[in-house]
Each structure stands twice: as C-alpha cells, then as structure tokens.
Amino acid sequence: MEIHEYLTLDTGTGSISCRECGNHIANAEENYKKHCAMAIDLLTEIGPGFESPAELLDSDHDVQFRRFYCPNCAVLIDHEIARAEDPILHDIELDLHSL
Ligand SMILES: [Zn+2]
Structure with a gap:
C-alpha cells in the first residue's frame, strides 16, 4: 500500500520500499529516513527568499536543510528543516497490526 508519494508498504512483510525502484529501505517499525542517503545543507540552499536563520530568528541555533534520498x-x-541538534523527524509511524 502507498504510504507516501515515494514509499510503499508491504503489509505482509512490513517492508517499506521505494516506489521508484522497489528497493527495500526499512522495516515498518523503523524511521525510514535513518536508512536513506541524507544530504545536509544550509537553509539558504533551498533557494531565493530563504534567509540565514540568524537573520530570521533571534537565535544562534544552526538550522539544517536535510534531504532524504x-x-x-x-x-x-522527503526533506525537513531542523535545528542541528534535533533528531531526524520520525513523521511516519506505522501500526502494522491495525492495517
Ligand atoms: Zn529508489
């Protein structure tokens, strides 16, 4: 079943796979992002209009633009914006037994 634009879940095996190539990425109970290739860039790498966080926020936190491949x-x-000290967001949590 489709669980994300680029991810599919095999409800029988609990395998999360890439919808483009079929590659197994993670098991259902895992944070799939931890098994992806990750690129970390500055917020300004997103494009015009994205300022350095020091200019936008009254903060000295290092903000990252994380991309997951x-x-x-x-x-x-997928991608996310987070402080450098923040863990990778676990935004898709699956309860395989309820499916
Ligand atoms: Zn793939």
Missing part, C-alpha cells in the same frame, strides 16, 4: 536510485523522497 533512496539509497539505490537517489530519488528525493
């Missing part, structure tokens, strides 16, 4: 075909699966 399929480790097999390199399709861009």
Whole structure:
C-alpha cells in the first residue's frame, strides 16, 4: 500500500520500499529516513527568499536543510528543516497490526 508519494508498504512483510525502484529501505517499525542517503545543507540552499536563520530568528541555533534520498536510485523522497541538534523527524509511524 502507498504510504507516501515515494514509499510503499508491504503489509505482509512490513517492508517499506521505494516506489521508484522497489528497493527495500526499512522495516515498518523503523524511521525510514535513518536508512536513506541524507544530504545536509544550509537553509539558504533551498533557494531565493530563504534567509540565514540568524537573520530570521533571534537565535544562534544552526538550522539544517536535510534531504532524504533512496539509497539505490537517489530519488528525493522527503526533506525537513531542523535545528542541528534535533533528531531526524520520525513523521511516519506505522501500526502494522491495525492495517
Ligand atoms: Zn529508489
């Protein structure tokens, strides 16, 4: 079943796979992002209009623009903006038994 634009879940095996190439990325109970290839850039790398966080916020936190790619075909699966000290966001949590 489709669980994300670029991810599919096999409800029988609990395998999360890339929809582009079929590569197994993670098991259902895991944070799939931890198994992706990750690129970390400055917020200004997003494009025009994205200022340095020091200019936008009254903060000295290092803010990252994280991109997550399929480790097999390199399709861009997702991205997030977070402070450098923040863990990778676990934004898709699946309860396989309820499916
Ligand atoms: Zn892939």
